[in-house]
Structures are given as structure tokens and as C-alpha cells.
Amino acid sequence: MTSPDIAQDDWYPVAIAAMLTAGAEQRVTLMSHTLRVTRDAAGKATVTDDHGTARPVCEAHGHVWSSIGTPPHPIFSLPEGVQDGRRLVDCGPVRVKASPLRVVENFLDIAHFPFVHTDILGAEPHTVVAPYDVEIRDTVDEVWATKVSFYQPQAAKSASDGIVTEYEYRVPAPCATILYKTCPPRPAEMDVIALFVRPLNEELCDAYAWMALFDDDTALEDLIQFQQTIFLQDRSILENQVPRKLPLDPRMESPTRADKTSIAYRRWLKRRGYHYGAETRGV
Amino acid sequence: MNTAADITSWLPVALSDGLPDGGVMRVQTAGHDLALWRAHDHSVHCVDNRCPHRGMRLSFGFVRGNRLNCIYHGWQYGETGACAYIPAHPELTPPESLCVPTLPCVDHGGRVWITLDPDATALPAMPAHPGLRSVAVNVSQDRIQAALGSGALPSTTHPQRGCSARVLDTSAFDCRIALDVATGDTATLVVSIQSVSAERSQLHTQLTAAASVELKVAASRWLDALRDHLEATA
Numbered sequence: 001m002t003s004p005d006i007a008q009d010d011w012y013p014v015a016i017a018a019m020l021t022a023g024a025e026q027r028v029t030l031m032s033h034t035l036r037v038t039r040d041a042a043g044k045a046t047v048t049d050d051h052g053t054a055r056p057v058c059e060a061h062g063h064v065w066s067s068i069g070t071p072p073h074p075i076f077s078l079p080e081g082v083q084d085g086r087r088l089v090d091c092g093p094v095r096v097k098a099s100p101l102r103v104v105e106n107f108l109d110i111a112h113f114p115f116v117h118t119d120i121l122g123a124e125p126h127t128v129v130a131p132y133d134v135e136i137r138d139t140v141d142e143v144w145a146t147k148v149s150f151y152q153p154q155a156a157k158s159a160s161d162g163i164v165t166e167y168e169y170r171v172p173a174p175c176a177t178i179l180y181k182t183c184p185p186r187p188a189e190m191d192v193i194a195l196f197v198r199p200l201n202e203e204l205c206d207a208y209a210w211m212a213l214f215d216d217d218t219a220l221e222d223l224i225q226f227q228q229t230i231f232l233q234d235r236s237i238l239e240n241q242v243p244r245k246l247p248l249d250p251r252m253e254s255p256t257r258a259d260k261t262s263i264a265y266r267r268w269l270k271r272r273g274y275h276y277g278a279e280t281r282g283v
Numbered sequence: 284m285n286t287a288a289d290i291t292s293w294l295p296v297a298l299s300d301g302l303p304d305g306g307v308m309r310v311q312t313a314g315h316d317l318a319l320w321r322a323h324d325h326s327v328h329c330v331d332n333r334c335p336h337r338g339m340r341l342s343f344g345f346v347r348g349n350r351l352n353c354i355y356h357g358w359q360y361g362e363t364g365a366c367a368y369i370p371a372h373p374e375l376t377p378p379e380s381l382c383v384p385t386l387p388c389v390d391h392g393g394r395v396w397i398t399l400d401p402d403a404t405a406l407p408a409m410p411a412h413p414g415l416r417s418v419a420v421n422v423s424q425d426r427i428q429a430a431l432g433s434g435a436l437p438s439t440t441h442p443q444r445g446c447s448a449r450v451l452d453t454s455a456f457d458c459r460i461a462l463d464v465a466t467g468d469t470a471t472l473v474v475s476i477q478s479v480s481a482e483r484s485q486l487h488t489q490l491t492a493a494a495s496v497e498l499k500v501a502a503s504r505w506l507d508a509l510r511d512h513l514e515a516t517a
Contacts, residue, residue: 111356111370111371112355112356114357114370115352115353115354115355115356115357115370116354116355124357124370127357127370127371127373128370128371128372128373129371129372236343237339237354237355240339240340240343241337241338241339241340242316242332242333242338242339242340243338247338253335253336253337253338254335254336254381255336256336256369256371256372256375257371257372257375258356258371258372
């Protein structure tokens with residue numbers, strides 16, 4: 001196993017905040033460590049490891065976060081998560097037999113929509129990925145993809161016809177990614193869909209989808225079902241990629257222009273020395 | 284002239300009937316993970332089971348015309364293994380270097396064969412019988428060959444479908460087994476053994492003549508008994 005290196009000092013989701021009620025106790029695995037997640041009567045969440053030692057804890061973006069290391073920074077901010085009028089939806093977690101980095105990379109990919117999410121997020125012959133912008137924002141040390149657009153037959157539960165959906169992607173941490181997309185009922189706003197991933201080990205993870213939407217009409221179960229359908233389609237891919245870990249050597253896989261976000265993500269991981277869940281042979 | 288090594292370098296990996304036009308299946312042998320597919324021109328092909336783009340197993344893919352399409356992003360591979368089309372960029376001509384490795388693959392004698400030996404000589408003529416079924420067995424190829432060679436074959440008991448069996452002959456490619464069925468019918472099974480790993484094999488079986496459904500069921504139940512016998516004695 002690769003040493004957890006700098007990865008152990010990141011924040012990872014260990015519970016859905018709303019599911020951790022006062023007096024509740026949940027046991028979760030984070031990077032092969034067993035953690036005990038509890039909430040006391042005063043509402044304070046606590047995380048302890050299998051030696052009984054208290055681990056860092058914070059609550060943000062609908063989840064309780066912890067770490068097996070010592071995070072040098074507070075968790076990334078997500079202002080839309082507290083914006084008035086947004087409906088916050090917990091969808092996860094889904095367990096995936098794949099590297100958490102593969103899960104994040106797949107979330108950043110649009111070219112698979114017509115083939116994996118056929119007639120929902122994409123459909124032939126609308127397969128072209130138009131040029132878009134990608135940058136590693138040094139000031140915040142995040143990967144951003146902007147001006148992404150794609151034709152979608154049914155972009156969201158609230159969409160009834162095909163539309164060209166516009167996207168922005170943000171990777172604030174190696175195992176967290178956020179998507180901003182056209183909001184059919186509120187053209188001036190962007191819906192937010194986030195994926196927060198907890199590695200159980202380098203090749204197994206729990207992915208928590210979390211949404212902050214302007215949609216007061218769609219039934220909760222339909223919103224969750226839509227996201228589950230999409231994610232389970234992705235899982236059938238993720239569990240059949242070889243190797244399970246994400247290759248960081250650019251010679252191991254053959255990207256094309258549509259993969260600019262993934263190329264930047266891999267380069268950013270390499271630059272940070274984030275190797276947990278990565279295939280580092282050849283690097 | 285064929286040497287013994289040449290002859291046995293071909294591996295039976297499927298029944299011809301089991302891989303219809305447009306079909307894709309996964310084949311594993313000797314540590315190789317492969318995708319076997321049949322184009323709509325009826326030709327058979329074998330490629331490394333990994334799309335070079337993002338590592339997706341090509342055995343999950345689909346065939347259109349004479350190209351294998353990766354299920355992840357629809358990248359299309361032609362019969363030479365070269366990438367012919369990238370749906371995200373239809374105007375792009377994929378570079379020649381963008382290809383998936385292929386293995387020699389032939390449809391011959393009612394079976395699909397591959398070889399890991401680029402210098403393998405052609406298979407000799409052999410009859411193409413109708414396929415019965417392919418059976419996975421958790422036993423090594425060597426042990427199956429030894430068991431068939433010993434002649435100690437199982438029998439099945441049933442008023443109509445019961446079978447007793449004896450080995451007629453074996454060659455470098457297959458083993459012929461005579462089945463005597465309780466109804467008085469007889470059938471000849473051709474069994475080809477594919478090594479999957481050190482502990483697993485597949486039996487690709489054919490019947491030498493057109494058979495009734497009852498006879499096929501009797502032969503199929505006998506194959507279940509053969510598998511159980513092989514796994515119990517391994």
C-alpha cells in the first residue's frame with residue numbers, strides 16, 4: 001500500500017450530518033482506520049479512532065468530516081450551500097469498488113454521458129465535446145473547468161425537454177468535487193451537485209452525493225432516485241476500469257481534448273504529491 | 284510441418300454459436316484478460332480487454348458494423364485494433380499509435396480459437412458441429428485431461444435422461460465422448476478444454492449430429508455431472 005502521504009491530512013466525509021442524531025454512534029472506515037462518530041445531547045459531533053483518541057471533526061456541506069491526520073486548513077468553503085432558497089438534498093452514500101480518484105475523475109467527465117447515461121444526460125448523435133477552459137487556480141489551489149456545455153435530453157429531474165446544459169466543475173480537494181449546472185426553473189442561478197468521497201482504502205470508497213438546488217416542486221424521493229440512477233450507471237464503469245487506481249503517468253492512458261479536466265486533475269494530484277488511490281508506477 | 288507446440292498453441296475460447304454477430308464476451312486465460320467479439324461481417328476478433336483511453340474493460344462494449352465500441356466513451360476500434368473514431372471529436376483522425384493490442388483469432392470447427400503465439404501455424408481441418416454449451420469448471424486443464432484420460436466418467440440416472448459415458452478418442456484439440464442415453468439414443472460429445480487459470484477451465488462442448496431437445500437436455504445434465512465429478516475429485 002502507498003503510504004497515506006499528504007492524503008491523510010485531508011478532510012473526508014464520515015457521516016451525513018442529518019443522519020447523526022443526538023446519542024447516535026456510527027462506525028466508519030477511513031483509509032483502513034476504524035472511526036467512531038457520535039453526537040452528544042448538545043449536538044456536538046465527536047470522532048475517535050480505534051485507540052479512543054479524538055480525531056479532528058467539523059460539520060459542513062451537510063456532512064460530518066474528519067481526518068486520520070492533522071488537516072492544516074479548515075475545510076473548503078461552499079457558499080451556495082447556505083444560500084437562501086436552495087433545497088439541500090442528501091443522496092449518498094454509494095459504495096464503489098474503485099479508487100476514490102477514479103470516482104472523482106468520472107464525475108468531471110462529460111464525454112461519457114451519451115454512452116453511460118443514455119437518454120438522460122446525453123444521447124447520440126450529440127456526442128461532441130465543445131472546447132472549454134480548465135485551470136489550476138493557484139490562489140486557492142483548486143482545479144476549475146468553466147464554459148463546459150453539453151446537449152442533454154433530460155439534464156435534471158426538473159427538466160422535461162432536451163437542452164444545452166452549461167457546467168462548471170470545481171475540485172476543491174482531491175476527494176471532493178462540485179458541479180455547477182444550468183438550473184432549468186431559475187436561469188439566472190446554477191444548481192449545485194457535489195460528490196464527497198471517503199476512501200475506505202485505496203481501491204474502495206463511499207461516495208456521498210449532495211445537492212443544493214432551486215427546485216421546490218420535485219418530490220424528494222424522485223430527486224434522490226434520479227441521482228442514484230445516474231450514479232449506479234457510473235458505478236458499473238468505475239468497477240470495471242483497469243487498473244483500479246488512477247494512473248498518474250500520462251503514458252498509461254490516452255486522453256484527448258475532451259479530457260482536459262481530467263488531465264489537469266491528474267497533474268494537480270501529482271504536483272501535490274497526493275498518491276493515495278493513484279497508480280504511481282512510471283511517475 | 285506442425286510441431287506439437289504449434290498445434291497446441293491454439294486455445295478454444297468459445298463456441299461459434301455462442302458468439303453471434305455483434306456479440307462481445309470476456310475471455311480469461313493464463314493471466315490474460317481479453318475481449319472476444321464478432322463483427323457483422325461474421326469475422327471474429329480478440330483484443331486486450333482494456334480501452335487505452337481510460338482503462339475500461341472492452342468486454343462491456345458493443346459492436347456496430349465491424350467496429351468494437353467502448354461502453355464508456357464510445358471510442359471505436361476496427362478489426363486491426365486501431366482506434367477509428369472518437370465520438371467527442373468526430374473531426375479528429377485518431378493517431379495510428381492509438382490502438383488496442385489484438386491476438387490472432389479464428390472461427391474454425393465450430394469453435395473460436397485464439398493463440399498467444401504470433402508464429403502459430405494454421406489449425407488443421409476439423410468438422411464444425413453444432414454447439415451444445417460452454418461449462419465453467421473450477422479445476423485445472425491438466426487435471427481435466429488426466430480425468431478424461433483415466434476413462435472414469437460419471438453416469439446420470441433418470442428414466443429418460445440418464446446417460447452412461449465412455450471416451451472414444453482424444454486429440455490435441457478435443458476429446459470425443461460417447462453418451463448412451465436411457466431411451467436407447469446415442470450421442471457423441473466433442474469436448475474442448477480451455478485453460479482459464481491454474482484452478483479454472485472452460486469446457487466448450489458440441490454434439491456431432493443434430494439432436495432432439497430431449498437429447499440435448501440429457502447431454503447437458505450429464506455435463507453438469509461431469510463438472511461436479513471433476514470438482515469433487517480435484
